[in-house]
Amino acid sequence: MTQELLAQKIVAAAARLFAHHGFHRTGMRAISQAAGVSIGGIYHYFKSKEEILLAIVREEVEARLSFLEELRRQDLPVPEQIRRIVEMHFARLEENQDITQLLHHQWRDPSPLLRQKITALYEQLAASLAQLIEEGIAAGQIVPCNSTVAAYALIGLVEGVTQRALAGDAVGEELLKEGPEQLTKILTRWLVPPQEKEAAK
Amino acid sequence: MTQELLAQKIVAAAARLFAHHGFHRTGMRAISQAAGVSIGGIYHYFKSKEEILLAIVREEVEARLSFLEELRRQDLPVPEQIRRIVEMHFARLEENQDITQLLHHQWRDPSPLLRQKITALYEQLAASLAQLIEEGIAAGQIVPCNSTVAAYALIGLVEGVTQRALAGDAVGEELLKEGPEQLTKILTRWLVPPQEKEAAK
Amino acid sequence: MTQELLAQKIVAAAARLFAHHGFHRTGMRAISQAAGVSIGGIYHYFKSKEEILLAIVREEVEARLSFLEELRRQDLPVPEQIRRIVEMHFARLEENQDITQLLHHQWRDPSPLLRQKITALYEQLAASLAQLIEEGIAAGQIVPCNSTVAAYALIGLVEGVTQRALAGDAVGEELLKEGPEQLTKILTRWLVPPQEKEAAK
Amino acid sequence: MTQELLAQKIVAAAARLFAHHGFHRTGMRAISQAAGVSIGGIYHYFKSKEEILLAIVREEVEARLSFLEELRRQDLPVPEQIRRIVEMHFARLEENQDITQLLHHQWRDPSPLLRQKITALYEQLAASLAQLIEEGIAAGQIVPCNSTVAAYALIGLVEGVTQRALAGDAVGEELLKEGPEQLTKILTRWLVPPQEKEAAK
DNA sequence: TATGAATGAGACTTCATTCAT
DNA sequence: AATGAATGAAGTCTCATTCAT
Numbered sequence: 001m002t003q004e005l006l007a008q009k010i011v012a013a014a015a016r017l018f019a020h021h022g023f024h025r026t027g028m029r030a031i032s033q034a035a036g037v038s039i040g041g042i043y044h045y046f047k048s049k050e051e052i053l054l055a056i057v058r059e060e061v062e063a064r065l066s067f068l069e070e071l072r073r074q075d076l077p078v079p080e081q082i083r084r085i086v087e088m089h090f091a092r093l094e095e096n097q098d099i100t101q102l103l104h105h106q107w108r109d110p111s112p113l114l115r116q117k118i119t120a121l122y123e124q125l126a127a128s129l130a131q132l133i134e135e136g137i138a139a140g141q142i143v144p145c146n147s148t149v150a151a152y153a154l155i156g157l158v159e160g161v162t163q164r165a166l167a168g169d170a171v172g173e174e175l176l177k178e179g180p181e182q183l184t185k186i187l188t189r190w191l192v193p194p195q196e197k198e199a200a201k
Numbered sequence: 202m203t204q205e206l207l208a209q210k211i212v213a214a215a216a217r218l219f220a221h222h223g224f225h226r227t228g229m230r231a232i233s234q235a236a237g238v239s240i241g242g243i244y245h246y247f248k249s250k251e252e253i254l255l256a257i258v259r260e261e262v263e264a265r266l267s268f269l270e271e272l273r274r275q276d277l278p279v280p281e282q283i284r285r286i287v288e289m290h291f292a293r294l295e296e297n298q299d300i301t302q303l304l305h306h307q308w309r310d311p312s313p314l315l316r317q318k319i320t321a322l323y324e325q326l327a328a329s330l331a332q333l334i335e336e337g338i339a340a341g342q343i344v345p346c347n348s349t350v351a352a353y354a355l356i357g358l359v360e361g362v363t364q365r366a367l368a369g370d371a372v373g374e375e376l377l378k379e380g381p382e383q384l385t386k387i388l389t390r391w392l393v394p395p396q397e398k399e400a401a402k
Numbered sequence: 403m404t405q406e407l408l409a410q411k412i413v414a415a416a417a418r419l420f421a422h423h424g425f426h427r428t429g430m431r432a433i434s435q436a437a438g439v440s441i442g443g444i445y446h447y448f449k450s451k452e453e454i455l456l457a458i459v460r461e462e463v464e465a466r467l468s469f470l471e472e473l474r475r476q477d478l479p480v481p482e483q484i485r486r487i488v489e490m491h492f493a494r495l496e497e498n499q500d501i502t503q504l505l506h507h508q509w510r511d512p513s514p515l516l517r518q519k520i521t522a523l524y525e526q527l528a529a530s531l532a533q534l535i536e537e538g539i540a541a542g543q544i545v546p547c548n549s550t551v552a553a554y555a556l557i558g559l560v561e562g563v564t565q566r567a568l569a570g571d572a573v574g575e576e577l578l579k580e581g582p583e584q585l586t587k588i589l590t591r592w593l594v595p596p597q598e599k600e601a602a603k
Numbered sequence: 604m605t606q607e608l609l610a611q612k613i614v615a616a617a618a619r620l621f622a623h624h625g626f627h628r629t630g631m632r633a634i635s636q637a638a639g640v641s642i643g644g645i646y647h648y649f650k651s652k653e654e655i656l657l658a659i660v661r662e663e664v665e666a667r668l669s670f671l672e673e674l675r676r677q678d679l680p681v682p683e684q685i686r687r688i689v690e691m692h693f694a695r696l697e698e699n700q701d702i703t704q705l706l707h708h709q710w711r712d713p714s715p716l717l718r719q720k721i722t723a724l725y726e727q728l729a730a731s732l733a734q735l736i737e738e739g740i741a742a743g744q745i746v747p748c749n750s751t752v753a754a755y756a757l758i759g760l761v762e763g764v765t766q767r768a769l770a771g772d773a774v775g776e777e778l779l780k781e782g783p784e785q786l787t788k789i790l791t792r793w794l795v796p797p798q799e800k801e802a803a804k
Numbered sequence: 805t806a807t808g809a810a811t812g813a814g815a816c817t818t819c820a821t822t823c824a825t
Numbered sequence: 826a827a828t829g830a831a832t833g834a835a836g837t838c839t840c841a842t843t844c845a846t
Binding site: 021022023024025110111112119126143145146148149150152153154155156157158159160161163164167171174175178179182183185186189190 | 311327351355360361365372391
């Protein structure tokens, strides 16, 4: 219990520091101080600095995967599901900027082995989205297209906006405010066939 | 003259190494060997390692900006311009994966000061795209929308696919092959108003 | 009782690990796992890691000292006693390579204080041997010589062979097989006066 | 030139420290200070701390090997050759205690890989001695015996005495003074056949 | 101009030891 | 008595940068 709390504190501290200063520019000393643990203490919970990053990403990916699964159980129309995914993304963004920021682009930095592991995690998200899109196509709720391309395009589309939104300046705030609505519109135009749009009205 | 050639060699070597191993994991020694210059020699052309990265990004951003400017002079319909931008992106991808890969995501790694500089460069691209979109809206060639959101969404959309495309596996090849066509379709559905689509036929 | 058993297990585990990986390269965690005790548990029986090594060496030295004492009580001719010492060394070698290996050369590794303590133990062995040799000289069973030099030469002679014998390769096996007999021959030639040799026939 | 001098200084400093405090208890910081170089500087000449030890041992082994080769060219009787080897060993001992002390027993401490490398070097010495002994046997100058056993026994015999001789106490001084003569006597009795002994008179 | 030896701060990680439970 | 989480000093090594040549 206490142990898990400590691990949580380490992860939280590391996520914040990684997001602000980057993975390499964040030292174990900084993490240990931010988490209120000794340096050695960190190594009881994580075998290495890279493992901390892996834990952060894994946690976040798994949260999203279970969100997707739960969403799917509700049997909503696929366009509505996608709308909710975008909403979730922005909601999570506001409550936890650090980790969200980390999730996407930090994984170029570490060692090849870790990059590979993180990519594998990330892939699960894309695969899950691709499957969702294919189901939508089969149900006539989404226009036929290459679902793999679409999945990565969808992820990139949302990320492209959220990344910039987190800069903390005026443009960022605009994107944060307008983002969800605008993106939903874009996605509807892109993904939903005309007759479905009519029906959606 | 010789100097500029050497600087080019340094930039090329550094770009390749940064893209493959990351900024921090690439040492000056490795760059100097790959470029065939002495370590001291590098410091005649670049004040620091970060300046090399800055030069790489600046060069690439400027190439794209001048491409955009040239494109604009041709007075094509905006959707056609966007199509060509996507094409250009993929073309450049194939001929120079390293720098393209670098352009987008490496900028989390370096120091805050450099990050800021690179972000500023990057912003120019987004601003230019946003302006193009607004012109398209004004001309009725693009559906009305928040041009800033749209610009970042557009960039992210393309990047989301190209990032994954560069992994070098089977999925990557599929994306590389299908990407341009699929993305053009997506963009047409998203950006072009129905009546224009008819006209485009 | 249970305590002593545990202490024995710790000593045995530590001896094996020290012999295989060296004193410094063996961690308390490794010892605790190999002995099936918790780290804290080890500290109930030994004040420090160095005390474990000291205990190992002390035990081994004392075993040899009592062997020597018992041998002396049997009133054998000195050359025969020496022959039995060599035999004992090789016998112990086969049944407990680890500790034998440790006994001789590990003592350079630890701290000055411990080195001194181990050296003192070791010295007892040499002194005992020197005394035996002097008795042999007095009895005319051993050629006159500097008994101190002879004692250390004798120890080194045997160790030189056994050290190499423990490498585990083909040469090692040869030495292990030929060692006792060859060494006995060498020692006879070296130590026993001609007339005694005749008598020994 | 300067470079080699610096490397020599590093080796000398490291040898002294390794001999006095042991390999593991000697830090790179200590070596750098003792050698008057920065820590980083050491790494221009040696890839790692272990490479320093390897260089020390290699140098010493090679010095002895070339001594042996040169000795052999002089076509002396084998017993005389062996006498000179013992003399050389003691002479080198007095002029460079540190390295001599290191040569023999430090190699249990480092990593398995290094231990293997050092053992291989060491083996050359033994092989060279064994060959010398076999030549002596063939020439009737040495009593027939297993030359491998004899070589390791010979090395151990000398080492056993010199190791103890280096302790710096009264016993050590005695061994240092009496050693060469006593050992030569021992070796003559051990190795030289009776008729040769007569002849040697 | 060009070199690369030298610097030394700082990186990650290990480890013997302690102590609250 | 027994545990093992926690400590933090010290370990080896890397690296961007400098400067004498």
